[in-house]
Amino acid sequence: MIENFFAEFNAYLLGHPVLLAKLKFLFWLKYWILIGLMAVFIYLLYKERHAGGNSPSHRPDALHTHTSFEA
Secondary structure, three states, rough: HHHHHHHHHHHHHHOOHHHHHHHHHHHHHHHHHHHHHHHHHHHHHHHHHHOOOOOOOOOOOHOOOOOOOOO
Protein backbone atom coordinates (compact mmCIF):
# COMPACT_ATOMS: atom_id res chain seq x y z
CA MET A 1 0.00 0.00 0.00
CA ILE A 2 2.48 2.62 1.13
CA GLU A 3 5.16 1.25 -1.22
CA ASN A 4 2.81 1.93 -4.13
CA PHE A 5 2.31 5.50 -2.98
CA PHE A 6 6.04 6.18 -2.89
CA ALA A 7 6.59 4.50 -6.26
CA GLU A 8 3.90 6.68 -7.84
CA PHE A 9 5.19 9.79 -6.09
CA ASN A 10 8.74 9.15 -7.33
CA ALA A 11 7.43 8.67 -10.87
CA TYR A 12 5.49 11.93 -10.56
CA LEU A 13 8.58 13.80 -9.33
CA LEU A 14 10.63 12.56 -12.28
CA GLY A 15 8.23 14.36 -14.58
CA HIS A 16 8.09 17.58 -12.52
CA PRO A 17 11.58 18.96 -11.82
CA VAL A 18 10.18 22.21 -10.37
CA LEU A 19 8.41 20.28 -7.62
CA LEU A 20 11.55 18.22 -7.07
CA ALA A 21 13.56 21.44 -6.58
CA LYS A 22 11.00 22.71 -4.06
CA LEU A 23 11.18 19.42 -2.19
CA LYS A 24 14.97 19.63 -2.15
CA PHE A 25 14.74 23.14 -0.67
CA LEU A 26 12.33 21.93 2.02
CA PHE A 27 14.70 19.13 3.01
CA TRP A 28 17.56 21.66 3.14
CA LEU A 29 15.45 23.95 5.32
CA LYS A 30 14.50 21.11 7.66
CA TYR A 31 18.17 20.14 7.97
CA TRP A 32 19.24 23.63 9.05
CA ILE A 33 16.32 23.99 11.46
CA LEU A 34 17.30 20.73 13.15
CA ILE A 35 20.95 21.82 13.29
CA GLY A 36 19.83 25.09 14.90
CA LEU A 37 17.71 23.28 17.48
CA MET A 38 20.60 20.99 18.30
CA ALA A 39 22.86 24.02 18.78
CA VAL A 40 20.32 25.65 21.11
CA PHE A 41 20.06 22.56 23.30
CA ILE A 42 23.83 22.12 23.41
CA TYR A 43 24.16 25.78 24.42
CA LEU A 44 21.55 25.29 27.17
CA LEU A 45 23.47 22.30 28.52
CA TYR A 46 26.71 24.27 28.44
CA LYS A 47 25.07 27.24 30.13
CA GLU A 48 23.51 25.04 32.84
CA ARG A 49 26.82 23.37 33.59
CA HIS A 50 28.67 26.67 33.96
CA ALA A 51 25.86 28.57 35.71
CA GLY A 52 26.79 27.27 39.17
CA GLY A 53 30.53 27.81 38.86
CA ASN A 54 30.82 29.01 42.46
CA SER A 55 29.04 26.06 44.00
CA PRO A 56 31.15 23.57 46.00
CA SER A 57 30.29 20.67 43.70
CA HIS A 58 31.92 22.42 40.74
CA ARG A 59 35.23 23.21 42.44
CA PRO A 60 38.16 21.01 41.34
CA ASP A 61 39.14 20.21 44.93
CA ALA A 62 35.58 19.14 45.88
CA LEU A 63 36.36 15.52 45.03
CA HIS A 64 39.41 15.42 47.30
CA THR A 65 37.66 16.30 50.58
CA HIS A 66 37.44 12.67 51.76
CA THR A 67 40.93 11.26 52.11
CA SER A 68 40.24 8.09 54.03
CA PHE A 69 37.69 5.33 53.90
CA GLU A 70 36.36 3.79 57.11
CA ALA A 71 34.42 0.57 57.00
